Amino acid sequence: MDTLLEAPSMAKRPRFLELSDSSGPSLHLSFEKLLDSRACDSDQNLLIDRALRLGSALLEAGKRSARKRASIHNSLTWALPPDLTIKVFSMLDTQSLCYTAATCSMFHKCAMDPLCYANIDLTTVVPKVNNAVVSTMIQRAGKVLQSLRLGIVPGPTLSPGSSQPLVYTIRNSVDAAGFSWNDKRSRQGKESSILSRSCLTALSGDSGAAGALLKRLHLYNIERMDNTALCAALSACPSLLDLEIVGLHVELRQTLMSVSTNCHLIERLFFESSKTGRDDSLKSPTCVDLVNNCPHLTSLALRGFKLHDYKVRILVKVFSCATRKD
Structure with missing residues (x-):
C-alpha cells in the first residue's frame, strides 16, 4: 500500500489488482495504519488525496477498458454491416436512438449518421x-x-x-x-x-x-x-x-x-x-x-x-x- 501511493511509476503490474473482492476490510486497515504512520495532518491529507485520485484513475481506466472490449465484441458478433445498422437505427424513436448510441463506440458511430435523425x-x-x-x-x-x-x-x-x-x-x-x-x-x-x-x-x-x-x-x-x-x-x-x-x-x-x-x-x-x-x-x-x-x-x-x-x-x-x- 505504501509503495502504491508513493511511487510515481511502477514497472511491474500492481499486486493489489490480484486481491480478491473480500479484501476490502484488510485494505482499509492497511490504509489506516499508513495514515497513522504520518506525523502531521498535512501529510495525512496528502495521502488521502493521492488515494482518491488513484481510485478515480483506476475507475476510469476500468470503464474505458470495458467500453473498448464491448466495442470489439460487438464488432465481431454484430451480424449487420454498418449501412444496414444505420438503416435499423433510423427506424428507432429519438429516445431509443440516444440510448443505443451510448452502448458502445461502434453503435455510437452508426447512430451519428444523419439518416438516423x-x-x-x-x-x-x-x-x-x-x-x-x-x-x-x-x-x-x-x-x-x-x-x-x-x-x-x-x-x-x-x-x-x-x-x-x-x-x-x-x-x-x-x-x-x-x-x-x-x-x-x-x-x-x-x-x-x-x-x-x-x-x-x-x-x-x-x-x-x-x-x-x-x-x-x-x-x-x-x-x-x-x-x-x-x-x-x-x-x-x-x-x-x-x-x-x-x-x-x-x-x-x-x-x-x-x-x-x-x-x-x-x-x-x-x-x-x-x-x-x-x-x-x-x-x-x-x-x-x-x-x-x-x-x-x-x-x-x-x-x-x-x-x-x-x-x-x-x-x-x-x-x-x-x-x-x-
Whole structure:
C-alpha cells in the first residue's frame, strides 16, 4: 500500500489488482495504519488525496477498458454491416436512438449518421427537453431532416381527427408521477428543460440546410414561442407539407400569412389556439392569399378560434372552390 501511493511509476503490474473482492476490510486497515504512520495532518491529507485520485484513475481506466472490449465484441458478433445498422437505427424513436448510441463506440458511430435523425420526435409529457438538445438533433440530421415534432403532449399522441383538445398548460399541471412545474423550477434553480422561442433557430442555420427539405413540423404547447420566432422557422421550410401548431401564443393572421408566403407546398394545416377568444386580427385577404398561394392544401383545421361568421364563410367558400379545381 505504501509503495502504491508513493511511487510515481511502477514497472511491474500492481499486486493489489490480484486481491480478491473480500479484501476490502484488510485494505482499509492497511490504509489506516499508513495514515497513522504520518506525523502531521498535512501529510495525512496528502495521502488521502493521492488515494482518491488513484481510485478515480483506476475507475476510469476500468470503464474505458470495458467500453473498448464491448466495442470489439460487438464488432465481431454484430451480424449487420454498418449501412444496414444505420438503416435499423433510423427506424428507432429519438429516445431509443440516444440510448443505443451510448452502448458502445461502434453503435455510437452508426447512430451519428444523419439518416438516423431524419425523423426527430422530442415530444414529452413533462418538460425535459431544452434548446440545446433540439439544436444538436437538428444539426445531426442536417439536410436530410424530414420530420420534427417538439413540445409537451398531454398523454398519448392523439390522431389528427380526434376532437379532444391538445392544448396543455404546463404551469398548472401535475402528472401522474407528481411532477409539478413550480416544484421543478424551484429544485433546479433554472429552467434548463424548457423550450424557448429560439428552439427552432437551427432550422435556419447553415443557410437553411436543415429546414430546406423538412416535410412535417408539429409544435405542441411551447409557451415561449412567439410570432417572430415561428415565422422565421417557417421561412426556412419551403418544402413543408404538414404543419401542426397547438397551444402556441401566436396570432392566427401572422401564422397564415407566413404559411402562404413561405410554404406553397403545404397540404395539411392544423392550428389549435392556446386560448379561447375572438381573433379580430384575421382579415379576408389573408384567407384568400392562403388558398391561392397554397394550391395543394387539402386539410385545414382551425380549432378554438371564435372567428366572425363572414370570415369563416369566405374561407370555406374560397377553400371549396380551390378544392373543386383540383
